[in-house]
Amino acid sequence: xxxxxxxxxxxxxxxxxxxxxxxxxxxxxxxxxxxxxxxxxxxxxxxxxxxxxxxxxxxxxxxxxxxxxxxxxxxxxxxxxxxxxxxxxxxxxxxxxxxxxxxxxxxxxxxxxxxxxxxxxxxxxxxxxxxxxxxxxxxxxxxxxxxxxxxxxxxxxxxxxxxxxxxxxxxxxxxxxxxxxxxxxxxxxxxxxxxxxxxxxxxxxxxxxxxxxxxxxxxxxxxxxxxxxxxxxxxxxxxxxxxxxxxxxxxxxxxxxxxxxxxxxxxxxxxxxxxxxxxxxxxxxxxxxxxxxxxxxxxxxxxxxxxxxxxxxxxxxxxxxxxxxxxxxxxxxxxxxxxxxxxxxxxxxxxxxxxxxxxxxxxxxxxxxxxxxxxxxxxxxxxxxxxxxxxxxxxxxxxxxxxxxxxxxxxxxxxxxxxxxx
Numbered sequence: 001x002x003x004x005x006x007x008x009x010x011x012x013x014x015x016x017x018x019x020x021x022x023x024x025x026x027x028x029x030x031x032x033x034x035x036x037x038x039x040x041x042x043x044x045x046x047x048x049x050x051x052x053x054x055x056x057x058x059x060x061x062x063x064x065x066x067x068x069x070x071x072x073x074x075x076x077x078x079x080x081x082x083x084x085x086x087x088x089x090x091x092x093x094x095x096x097x098x099x100x101x102x103x104x105x106x107x108x109x110x111x112x113x114x115x116x117x118x119x120x121x122x123x124x125x126x127x128x129x130x131x132x133x134x135x136x137x138x139x140x141x142x143x144x145x146x147x148x149x150x151x152x153x154x155x156x157x158x159x160x161x162x163x164x165x166x167x168x169x170x171x172x173x174x175x176x177x178x179x180x181x182x183x184x185x186x187x188x189x190x191x192x193x194x195x196x197x198x199x200x201x202x203x204x205x206x207x208x209x210x211x212x213x214x215x216x217x218x219x220x221x222x223x224x225x226x227x228x229x230x231x232x233x234x235x236x237x238x239x240x241x242x243x244x245x246x247x248x249x250x251x252x253x254x255x256x257x258x259x260x261x262x263x264x265x266x267x268x269x270x271x272x273x274x275x276x277x278x279x280x281x282x283x284x285x286x287x288x289x290x291x292x293x294x295x296x297x298x299x300x301x302x303x304x305x306x307x308x309x310x311x312x313x314x315x316x317x318x319x320x321x322x323x324x325x326x327x328x329x330x331x332x333x334x335x336x337x338x339x340x341x342x343x344x345x346x347x348x349x350x351x352x353x354x355x356x357x358x359x360x361x362x363x364x365x366x367x368x369x370x371x372x373x374x375x376x377x378x379x380x381x382x383x384x385x386x387x388x389x390x391x392x393x394x395x396x397x398x399x400x401x402x403x404x405x406x407x408x409x410x411x412x413x414x415x416x417x418x419x420x421x422x
Contacts, residue, residue, distance in 0.1 A: 050093040051086070051345070053078070053338060054122040056109040056134065062227070062254060063101035065283055066126050069331035070148060071096050074123055076317050077338035087342045094338075099125055101227075103133035110134035114141035120351050121146065123337050124163075126330055128152030128198040135160050144355040146340070148333035149278075152198040153206070156384040162355040164385040166333045166340065166375065168301050170199065172389045174206040176299055176410045177248050177274050180394070182214040183411035185272065187245035191220040193235065193259065194250040200226075203250040203276075214414050219244050224255060232259045236266050246272035253279050257287025264292035271295060277302070277329040280395060280403055290401040297406070299392040302332040302374050305405040310372045326403050336373045343370050359383055 055074050058067030071094070078092040086092060097113065099106040106125050113119050114137055122138065124145035125131045131150035138145040139160045147155065147165040151173060155165060181187045192207055194200035204221060211218050220242035222235045236259070239247060249256060256279045263271060269291070277300045285293055304315055304326045314335060318327050340358065347368060349357035356362050358370075359381050370379045380388050394408040 049091060051090040051120055052093050052095050052116075052118050053341060054113045054116075054119045055094055055096045055334065056099045056106060056113070056122060056125045056130075057096065057334075058101035058126060059096065059098040061100045061102075063126070063252075065281065066101060066252070066328070066330065067098070069328045070123070070126055070334045072318075072321060073148075073327065073331035073334035073336075074338050076314070076321075077335040077342075080317070081338070081342055087345050092338065092342070095119065099130060101126060101130065103129045106130035106134045107137060110137040110145070114138065114143050119143065120345075121341055121354050123148060123334050125150065128155055128202070131155055131163075131165075132158075132198060135163050138162055142352065144341075144351075144358075146337045146355075146358075148337055149330040150199075152202040154198060154202065156386050160385070161361075164355050164358050164381055166337050166387055167329070168389060168392075169386055170202045171206045173276060173299065173301070173392065174203045174248075174250075175210040175415050176392045176412060177203075177276065178207050178210040178214065178216065179412045179415050180297065180299070180408075180410045181246050181248065181272075181274055182211075182216050183413055184408065185246065187216065187272075189217045189219050189242075189244045191222070191239045191242055191244040191247045192218060192250070193222050193224075193239065193247055195226045195252070195255065196223045197226060200250045203248075207248055207250075210415055213416055224251075224259075226252065226255055229255070230258060232262050233266065235259075236263050236268065240266065240268055244271075246274060249273050249275040249279075251275065251278065253281035253284040254287070257284040260284075260292045260296065261288035264289065269295075273297070274299070276300075280326065281328055282325050282401075285397060285401045290397070290399065293397045294399070296397060297408075298395045298403075299410070300329060300395055301390065301392055302327075302329045303393040303395075303405060304332075304403075308377070311374055314374055332374045336370075336375055339373060340370045340379075344368060355385070359385055 057070040058064055074094045078094050081092050097109040099109045113122050121144040124147050125134055126149050128150040131147045139162050144162050149167050150165055151167045151170040153169050153171045181190055192204055194204045220239050222239055273296045275298050279298050344357050353362050360368055373379050392410055394406045395403050396406050398404045
């Protein structure tokens with residue numbers, strides 16, 4: 001399986017580059033990753049015996065690792081389903097289009113999926129800005145799109161019927177970052193560094209509210225433009241001068257790695273940083289250096305070190321392909337989404353009502369609860385498409401550069417946040 005999936009990812013990337021380079025209009029490249037029984041689809045032509053699930057993710061550019069892991073998670077789920085007879089007798093096939101981690105490309109990818117009548121549903125994009133750009137297109141076509149990593153609270157506040165997400169919204173995640181800093185670590189003054197996008201700004205707003213609830217002093221808030229800035233010396237100088245007890249960082253692994261590495265070089269080696277799952281990539285450690293991430297904590301809603309049976313089995317499959325890594329949360333949640341689609345279809349959902357079925361909005365349906373997912377044993381969604389709130393777990397990086405579990409329970413005492421599950 002390792003060789004097969006690695007080959008499929010290589011084919012997907014090659015096709016993406018070839019098509020993207022020859023496309024003067026700038027529309028997204030097409031590639032097909034698929035499970036072992038489903039075959040590879042780059043043309044969108046149907047065999048008549050497959051259940052085609054689209055995935056919009058970055059397969060080229062600086063965020064390719066992000067997208068490759070999303071695609072891998074979906075393919076692992078499809079392979080597992082196909083080995084057990086598929087979904088209602090249909091083999092599952094993953095059709096991947098390259099959104100290059102760009103909102104404009106995400107909208108083009110959404111239109112391509114909507115124009116392909118054979119796509120049953122879509123795993124939709126690796127970030128809130130991309131999901132928000134694509135959602136109106138899926139909505140107009142009535143095509144279910146389920147996001148594995150778009151946590152901005154605004155995503156599900158637009159009233160889209162066909163949008164669902166499988167990640168905890170940021171106004172349930174960011175409070176736990178701040179709660180950990182105040183209640184677990186006893187900090188009194190903090191700084192916040194955040195990306196200038198929907199995800200970062202949403203985390204900032206929620207963090208400021210929670211800091212006020214807990215009596216924390218926010219001594220600095222500094223932002224940057226993701227994908228543009230590489231020199232963070234001025235930002236770090238301002239933060240260092242403010243003398244916080246610790247820093248909340250809302251960034252992905254690329255800028256996060258550069259920020260942490262440059263902070264270490266500026267003499268901030270003893271500073272404590274607290275971030276989220278967007279940092280849990282091996283590239284973070286490579287960019288920052290092992291020494292620079294020893295005081296970094298990361299909150300996660302998917303813990304790869306969990307002893308739950310679904311997680312253990314998934315990790316075994318993942319390590320056959322990538323033995324020296326841990327899966328990103330979008331990887332794990334793309335795997336989950338394929339299984340959510342499968343369980344809903346087997347329970348009676350159709351292409352036309354899949355999103356509504358998952359949200360329990362189809363008249364007369366039996367209550368839908370997804371079972372044995374990586375996110376949890378019993379998972380439900382509300383009418384907006386938000387997944388049941390739950391608590392986070394905490395990872396760190398050890399002296400060998402490996403991500404490890406801390407077994408720390410985040411203390412949310414004093415936070416007025418309905419729905420938190422400890």
